[in-house]
Amino acid sequence: MSFVPAWELRAAFARALSGMYGTEVPAYTTLVEVSLGVNTDVAAGAEDAERLGSIARVTAERHGAIRVGSPAEMAQVARVFGAFGMYAVGFYDLRDAAKSSVPVVSTAFRPTEAEELARNPFRVFTSMLATDDRRFFDPELSAEINRFVDARELFGAELLELADAAIAAGGLDSGDAERLLELATAAFELSAEPVDHDWYRRLEKISAVAADIAGIGSTHINHLTPRVLDIDQLYDRMEQRGITMIDEIQGPPRWHGPDVLLRQTSFRALDEERTFRFADGAVGPGSLRVRFGEVEARGIALTPAGRDHYDALLTEVDRRLAADPDGPAKASVADQPDIRALSTPRQLTARQVWTEAMPATEQALDEAGMGWFSYAVAQDAPHVDAPQGGEGTRRSLSELVHAGVLERRPIVYEDFLPRSAAGIFQSNLAAEGERDATRDAEAYDLHRLSELIGAPIADPHGLYRAERAASLQQAAERLGTEIT
Ligand code: OOG
Ligand code: NI
Incomplete structure (x- = not known):
């Protein structure tokens, strides 16, 4: 058996x-x-x-x-x-x-x-x-x-x-x-x-x-x-x-930036x-x-700050829709497939609001502290100097990402x-x-x-945070440097 x-x-x-x-x-x-x-x-x-x-x-x-x-x-x-x-x-x-x-x-x-x-x-x-x-x-x-x-x-x-x-x-x-x-x-x-x-x-x-x-x-x-x-x-x-x-289609609109959270239809x-x-x-x-x-389609997990921003954008969509139930003219926000679900006033309004206010790349989302990402040592990473003690043992995360040493990966x-x-x-x-x-x-x-x-219920952000932290820990070990 x-x-x-x-x-x-x-x-x-x-x-x-x-x-x-x-x-x-x-x-x-x-x-x-x-x-x-x-x-x-x-x-x-x-x-x-x-x-x-x-x-x-x-x-x-x-x-x-x-x-x-x-x-x-x-x-x-x-x-x-x-x-x-x-x-x-x-x-x-x-x-x-x-x-x-x-x-x-x-x-x-x-x-x-x-x-x-x-x-x-x-x-x-x-x-x-x-x-x-x-x-x-x-x-x-x-x-x-x-x-x-x-x-x-x-x-x-x-x-x-x-x-x-x-x-x-x-x-x-x-x-x-x-x-x-x-x-x-x-x-x-x-x-x-x-x-x-x-x-x-x-x-x-x-x-x-x-x-x-x-x-x-x-x-x-x-x-x-x-x-x-x-x-x-x-x-x-x-x-x-x-x-x-x-x-x-419920959730975030279709747009040119990163897919976040969850879009669903039924x-x-x-x-x-x-x-x-x-x-x-x-x-x-x-x-x-x-x-x-x-x-459903799944996108990048948002941090609490990102989620607050998302909720604020939803409120803004509601506010604009109340003022203008027809939404913006399709042509002004178009360049998308001609699908009924994308042409509703809510979708058109949401697309407009997102284009104005949502970070439009993964990098921008990360730098704004709005998305959860993990980091891995890039395969073709440039050499990192061996730590020399003191300040030399530390590298900042953004420095390592910019230098191409670490690769950013979205957490779903x-x-x-x-x-x-x-x-x-x-x-x-x-x-x-x-x-x-x-x-x-x-x-x-x-x-x-x-x-x-009578059973624990995990906080989702705690899990995303832990995944990010584990990836940084692993990267730090591989590079032999502290990542701050
Ligand atoms: C659950 C509805 C929630 C979803 O995808 O958001 C759900 C239900 O109808 O019982 O499944
Ligand atoms: Ni469901």
Whole structure:
């Protein structure tokens, strides 16, 4: 029997979910095909196409999303994903994300080390229903939801035990590995169990997300997102295939400068047939929209300063759009492909704002302290004098980069954007739902969520900072000089 390490389990898990999802949602298969075509073309067309990730990594790369109903369920999710070397990173409060708030707080489970990400970067955005948020749920309904959630079982004892064993050993023997994969994949399948009609519809009135999470006895992957190297081209090709995408590509605009953070787009959920159980006990067919398709392009991670700048630019885009809802004339910001998603007033405005105010090269982004980069000794690096003691043992980073001794490499953004996430949630909402903004919001942050689920949640910036520091440490050792 051979031992299967966590990263191989993770790669196999992503593949198994992809296989399962493809049979359940045929449009996903089209999306994966088109993504593959775009990636192959981009990789063949540009020398630096793999600067933000090898083609092997990007082709296998997926993120999924699940939603659960309580801290106890979140804690179990942490065990299941822990088996695959995926750990909670980041905190997202989607209750407050501009205009489209939903009653959840979220984190993402993903590998945290550069080497593990390079092997397989599978990640799952995981949301927890905030049943104690009085803007959405009154105390009675909240108690009813909690009772319902506490009584169900998302993950069986065998799965959790195997997960714990995998965490303890950093992997499993092949027999157990297979069983773990089978049980974990099945736990995220859409269940065929009849849906309690009245309960589901009652929750749906408050929020479709609440119904999706607490209206049924199981959870499910609600989308699985491939990564593409050119999302504008993908958008165009999907529309040519007759799949209507949402109006916009979310996140940064397309522009001539470096790609940063995350750009995403999606297509709406389709109605899927489900069985309902009615109040009189009768069972009958119906339909629900719970799943959708999404695709993403990833860029350079921004530092806190870069992120503040990004957020300020978003605010500026909103401000200009409020003043001029049509946006600038297309011709004034054009020189881009003729794609519907790039011609909306928001995109045109964003492009204009970015051209005015965003550092337009990787070097400028780094020098402004806005992007996360790592540094490696260049292959053809000019000779660095051996340190002579005193001042001579130190070299400044910018001096070494300018001299061509160190090469700057972008660190890819491995996380999510709350505003895009809230937008993505809308992909499967038919109605806004009801809420009373005057009632109390529960205060949640990374630490509170971490305490509730009894597992640490890493700060994304801490991880990017550590990757940068490790690269500098390694370079300093190779050069035999201190880098300041
Ligand atoms: C998660 C939405 C967030 C993304 O890519 O931002 C997300 C959900 O709909 O449950 O997946
Ligand atoms: Ni997503």
